[in-house]
Amino acid sequence: MACLTSMIEPLRAANEIADTQAFRWTLISETGGAVESSAMVTFHPAINLAAAEAIDYLIVLSPPDAKFANPRASNGALRMMERHGATLGGVSGGVFPLARAGLMEGHVTSVHWCYAAAFADEFPTHATTDEVIMPDRRRVTISGAAAGFDFALMLIDQKLGSEVMTEVACWFQHPLVRGEGVRQKIPAMRVATTSDMLPDPVASAMRLMSENLEDPICIADICEQITISPRHLERLFKKLTGKSPLAYYHTLRMTSARQLVMYSNRSMREIAQAVGYTTASPFRQRYAEIFGLSPDEDRRKINMFRVQGNAPLPSATPQLGTQH
Structure with a gap:
């Protein structure tokens, strides 16, 4: 719901401030039927996807596992809009249906960090x-x-110009305007700490870890690459993340694994291999240590959330600040 209202409300305010109908928007669903958000608020679209026309931007909002009921017709409708000049886009999980439709091939996609592993696995x-x-x-x-x-x-x-834009931002007490080139803030597994607030050695070590999930590298090799002693890196990690470098690395791998458990149909053996385990048994053990239940139990629980009607899924990230 926030993805929808966060885009509409600034445009509504801009129209009011400028005293003109500079922006118009229409809620669309695939069939034209009502859609319930993850916050359990129901929206009633004005039209179905096939009826949409004369659109400058069509922005897809959906969970990452959403699929069209009639993919052939709906994907065709999106392509028709593109041919008629529309810019196609997606917010958060909405990039997945666009990619499944083949509409993001040859384009760079902004992917929310909590879906990054699932998106990379599927595409x-x-x-x-x-x-x-x-x-x-x-x-x-x-x-x-x-x-x-x-x-x-x-x-x-x-x-409408920067003056109206600034006034809209002030209306909503929006602290700053972020454009292209600004990177996402990603939690560093400790309360009130994000990756952009970390010193270079820790940030560099985290980057190497995230780039080597399927074929893990040892902490000594990481230290050699970033020219820091293992003891110094250990102290920094404990201070800034609450974990040792190795424990952080394990948690990072399990966080990526949980995205695959939640948003893919891959077997546990395949997921284990995707995060650097040759067999599923030690993977299951580590997963249970971090999340409190096995990946098989977690997937069953997640599927039950879905069956219960758009209930919110549990977070893909573990509890923060745990000492290991």
Whole structure:
């Protein structure tokens, strides 16, 4: 719901401030039927996807595991809009249906960090970025709700100028306007700490870990590459993340694994291999240590959330600040 309202409200305010109908929007669903958000609020779209026309931007909002009821017709409708000049986009999980439709091939996709492993697994050849907003020719992908607000401000700036854009931001007490090139803030597994606030050695070590999930590298090799002693890195990690480098690495691998448990149909053996385990048994043990239940139990629980009717899924990240 936040992804929708964060884009509409700035445009509504801009119209009011400028005293003109500079922006118009229409809620669309695939069939035209009502849609219930993850916050259990129901929206009633004005039209179905096939009836949409004369659109400048069509922005897809959905969970990452959403699929069209009639993929052939709906994908065709999206392609028709593109041929008629529309820019296609997605916010947060909405980038997945666009990619499944083949509409992100050859374009860079902004993927929310909590879906990054699942997106890379399903679309291994797609170029991605952790920038909050990624315009790429006739595509625009937006990492999350706050970034959707930023994108709305960009549209206001383009159409009505910076004065109106600034006033809209102040109306909502939006602290800053983020455009292209700004990267997502990612939790560093400790309360009130994000990856952009970390010193270079820790940030560099985390980057190497995230780049080597399927074929893990030892902490000594990481230290050698970033020219720091293992003892110094250990102290920094314990201070800044609450974990040793090795424990952090294990948690990072399990966080990626949980995305695959939640958002893919891969077997546990395949997921284990994707995060650097040759067999599923030690993977299951480590997963249970971090999340409190086995990956098989977790998947059954997650599927029950879905069966219960759009109930919110549990977070893919573990509890923060645990000492190991």
